[in-house]
Structures are given as structure tokens and as C-alpha cells.
Amino acid sequence: xxxxxxxxxxxxxxxxxxxxxxxxxxxxxxxxxQQALYERADIDGNPYCVIPERMAIEKLFLHQAKIxxxxxxxxxxxxxxxxxxxxxxxxxxxxxxxxxxxxxxxPELREQLINTIRDQYTIQQVQxxxxxxVKATPADVRKYYNELPKDSLPYIPKEVEVEIxxxxxxxxxxxxxxxxxxxxxxxxxxxxxEADFSTLAxxxxxxxxxxxxxxxxxxxxxxxxxxxxxVAFNLSDPKKVSKIVETEFGxxxxxxxEKRGDRINTRHILLRPKVSQKDLDSAVVKLDSLKADISRxxxxxxxxxxxxxxxxxxxxNNGLMLNEKTRTNRFEMADLPQEVGKVVDKLKEGxxxxxxxxxxxxxxxxxxxxxxxxKRIDGHKADLAEDYQKIKDMYEDKKKQQIIENWVKExxxxxxxxxxxxxxxxxxKYNWMKK
Numbered sequence: 165x166x167x168x169x170x171x172x173x174x175x176x177x178x179x180x181x182x183x184x185x186x187x188x189x190x191x192x193x194x195x196x197x198q199q200a201l202y203e204r205a206d207i208d209g210n211p212y213c214v215i216p217e218r219m220a221i222e223k224l225f226l227h228q229a230k231i232x233x234x235x236x237x238x239x240x241x242x243x244x245x246x247x248x249x250x251x252x253x254x255x256x257x258x259x260x261x262x263x264x265x266x267x268x269x270x271p272e273l274r275e276q277l278i279n280t281i282r283d284q285y286t287i288q289q290v291q292x293x294x295x296x297x298v299k300a301t302p303a304d305v306r307k308y309y310n311e312l313p314k315d316s317l318p319y320i321p322k323e324v325e326v327e328i329x330x331x332x333x334x335x336x337x338x339x340x341x342x343x344x345x346x347x348x349x350x351x352x353x354x355x356x357x358e359a360d361f362s363t364l365a366x367x368x369x370x371x372x373x374x375x376x377x378x379x380x381x382x383x384x385x386x387x388x389x390x391x392x393x394x395v396a397f398n399l400s401d402p403k404k405v406s407k408i409v410e411t412e413f414g415x416x417x418x419x420x421x422e423k424r425g426d427r428i429n430t431r432h433i434l435l436r437p438k439v440s441q442k443d444l445d446s447a448v449v450k451l452d453s454l455k456a457d458i459s460r461x462x463x464x465x466x467x468x469x470x471x472x473x474x475x476x477x478x479x480x481n482n483g484l485m486l487n488e489k490t491r492t493n494r495f496e497m498a499d500l501p502q503e504v505g506k507v508v509d510k511l512k513e514g515x516x517x518x519x520x521x522x523x524x525x526x527x528x529x530x531x532x533x534x535x536x537x538x539k540r541i542d543g544h545k546a547d548l549a550e551d552y553q554k555i556k557d558m559y560e561d562k563k564k565q566q567i568i569e570n571w572v573k574e575x576x577x578x579x580x581x582x583x584x585x586x587x588x589x590x591x592x593k594y595n596w597m598k599k
Contacts, residue, residue: 179584224575309555322543324539325494328504329472333446344415346368355405364433402420413436414529416432444530494541517534
């Protein structure tokens with residue numbers, strides 16, 4: 165589904181395609197085209213051929229999702245919708261200008277975005293289910309690499325390997341006590357029937373879920389912070405509020421909504437004690453002292469990371485940062501946290517930075533860090549020894565794409581498809597017009 169209203173009102177309900185019992189309207193195709201123009205998206209071919217075919221393929225996957233009862237979390241959808249709307253506002257200047265551009269009031273625009281993004285996530289889940297067994301062996305990767313024409317090997321941009329030590333500023337006990345007092349007051353009001361938990365979450369929670377009354381959707385234990393999960397999964401009365409829970413994100417109170425098998429839906433209120441500049445400066449001094457000790461060879465950066473760093477993801481790996489996107493220790497500069505990237509760009513291999521303040525992207529809390537540039541790999545053509553993981557990913561992506569394309573071809577054979585005469589003069593990727 166697109167977002168931009170069609171300028172041609174006379175095409176509003178005219179059908180271009182039918183897939184199964186699902187129509188694709190000309191107005192929808194026009195909306196998607198206008199949306200692509202707005203986002204400067206590349207369309208490989210005639211948009212009035214490419215877009216309806218893409219929509220038809222999406223309908224095949226959505227039909228399969230109904231059969232497989234695929235569900236996506238409301239919280240994920242809502243967060244993505246918020247991000248998209250904030251992007252529109254940032255680019256167009258204001259909420260009113262967004263409504264004017266899309267010719268829709270904000271509630272209607274939000275509802276349409278919810279449907280669009282929910283469909284996208286649903287399709288991704290169906291495709292993931294289809295390709296979950298794709299695994300490449302080293303022999304597969306070598307064979308794939310050796311068969312690639314050398315002039316078609318991808319160019320790998322400059323990458324770096326970085327070690328990091330982070331510490332959180334020590335927060336005065338008075339700040340913590342004030343946060344806990346506020347949470348106890350909220351819990352008391354809800355437990356006594358004086359206030360609604362969702363309303364309090366909207367008004368006071370510092371988590372992104374506040375816009376949805378603190379609701380985070382169904383999650384398994386593994387998907388939640390361990391401290392949060394331990395308390396949440398022991399709740400049994402949806403009318404009562406949990407004790408205060410401390411996690412790396414801050415302090416929470418939790419309310420049960422529903423348990424479903426090994427998954428649970430909760431809402432929460434998150435408060436974070438305020439960090440002063442004085443607290444941050446003290447943490448900078450601590451890391452300055454640590455850097456001096458490393459320079460005097462009292463211990464190595466890697467040893468310090470293991471014993472001092474509060475970065476859970478890297479401390480047990482000698483401080484080496486993990487790229488969540490590629491699951492390797494290499495980062496393109498654009499993939500590093502912004503503050504880290506600025507510092508690393510000026511370092512030589514083996515050099516340790518001065519301490520600096522950064523925002524933890526996971527917890528949204530300020531911390532102090534210093535980094536060591538372990539290795540800088542200049543841009544180059546992909547090489548099996550140097551870029552094994554990237555080549556493995558390329559091979560697996562190709563296999564997954566083959567599985568998806570074969571699935572679409574088989575699904576086509578079993579699905580009724582009708583295309584209006586005016587929309588048939590196209591070179592489609594798939595054979596929609598069966599003889």
C-alpha cells in the first residue's frame with residue numbers, strides 16, 4: 165500500500181489486477197509510484213509494470229501468512245511507524261506539511277502506515293520461514309567464490325576492527341531514590357484503583373513504548389532483559405503492578421497483560437535517574453587514569469576491557485566490538501556508533517583514544533568510552549581469505565533468493581490471476597498470464 169494520494173481521482177476504484185480474491189487497484193499502484201518518487205527509490209523498469217507485479221507477489225506471501233498464522237508484534241510495527249512519521253516530519257518541516265503533502269490527516273496516514281509496515285514484517289517472516297534451513301559449508305563458499313567472474317567480485321569498502329571500554333557514570337543515590345519514589349507512587353495509585361497504568365505510561369515513561377501505554381507486545385524470556393523477564397514471568401494478576409525492577413535501561417514497574425504459552429505481553433513504565441555533567445566528568449577522569457596505566461604497561465587494553473568495561477557485548481571478547489548487522493568484528497565506518505566513528509577515523513592502528521562521552525544506542529543512556537583501533541582494512545575487491553563471511557553471506561543470499569523465486573513460481577500455478585488489458589503489455593519477471 166502506498167501513501168501518496170493519486171492526483172487522478174477517476175482511477176480511485178478501478179481494478180488493474182486480481183490475485184486470488186484480492187484486487188489491486190489502479191489508485192494503489194499510483195500511490196506506490198508517487199511514494200517511490202518521494203523516497204527517490206530506484207525502479208528497475210516501467211513502474212506501471214514493476215509495481216503491480218511486486219504487489220501481486222506480496223499478496224501471494226500474505227496469503228501464505230494466513231495459512232501459517234504468522235503474527236508480528238504490535239510494538240515493532242508501532243516503533244517503525246513512529247520512525248517513518250518522524251522521518252517525514254524532519255524532511256517536510258512539520259506535521260501539518262506532512263498532512264498537506266500526503267493529502268491525508270495524520271490519523272489516516274498513521275493507520276495506512278501501520279497496515280503497510282505490518283504487511284512488510286509479515287512477508288519478511290514468511291520468507292524467513294521458507295529459507296531458515298539455508299546454511300553454507302566452507303566447501304560451498306569456496307566453490308561459489310572460485311566460480312565468480314573476477315570482474316564481478318564486489319568491492320568491499322574500508323573497514324575497521326575496534327576494541328572498546330565503556331563505563332557508566334556513578335549516579336548519586338539521591339537521584340535513584342527520587343526515581344524509585346515516583347515509581348512506587350505510580351504503582352500505589354494503580355493498585356488502589358486511583359489511576360490507569362497505560363495513562364501513567366503515556367504521561368511519564370521514558371521508553372519508546374510510552375506512546376502505546378507502555379505495551380511492548382508478546383515476547384519470550386530470551387527476548388527480554390533477564391531482570392525484567394524474571395519479574396514479568398512471575399506476575400499472575402493483571403490488575404496488580406510489580407515491584408521495582410532495575411535493568412541496564414533504568415528502573416521499571418511492570419503490569420501483566422496476557423500470557424500465551426511461553427510468551428508474555430506486558431506494559432511497563434521506565435524512568436532513568438538523571439546524569440549530571442559532574443557525574444560524566446568523574447567517569448572521564450577514571451578512564452583517563454586507566455589509559456595512563458595502560459601506557460605504563462600495568463596491563464593491556466584487552467585486560468582492562470575484561471575487568472573494567474561495562475559493555476556486555478564486548479568485555480568477554482577482549483573488548484572487541486561486534487557488528488550486529490554482519491555478526492563479525494568488522495565495521496564499515498558508517499556502521500559504527502556515531503561518536504565512535506568520529507574518534508576512530510582519526511586513530512592509527514594500535515592507538516588508543518582519549519575518553520569521550522557517547523550515547524549507548526541500546527539503552528539510550530549516556531556513558532563514557534575509550535577505543536583502540538585494532539585494524540584498518542582499506543577498500544578492496546572481495547578476497548576469500550580476507551572476506552570469507554561476506555562471501556558466505558552472498559552465497560546464502562543467492563540460495564535464499566532462488567528458494568523464494570521457486571516458491572513464487574509454484575504458488576502462481578495454484579493461484580487465480582487476472583490482469584486488465586491495459587496492464588498486460590509488460591515484460592514481467594514471472595509468468596502471470598498463463599496460456
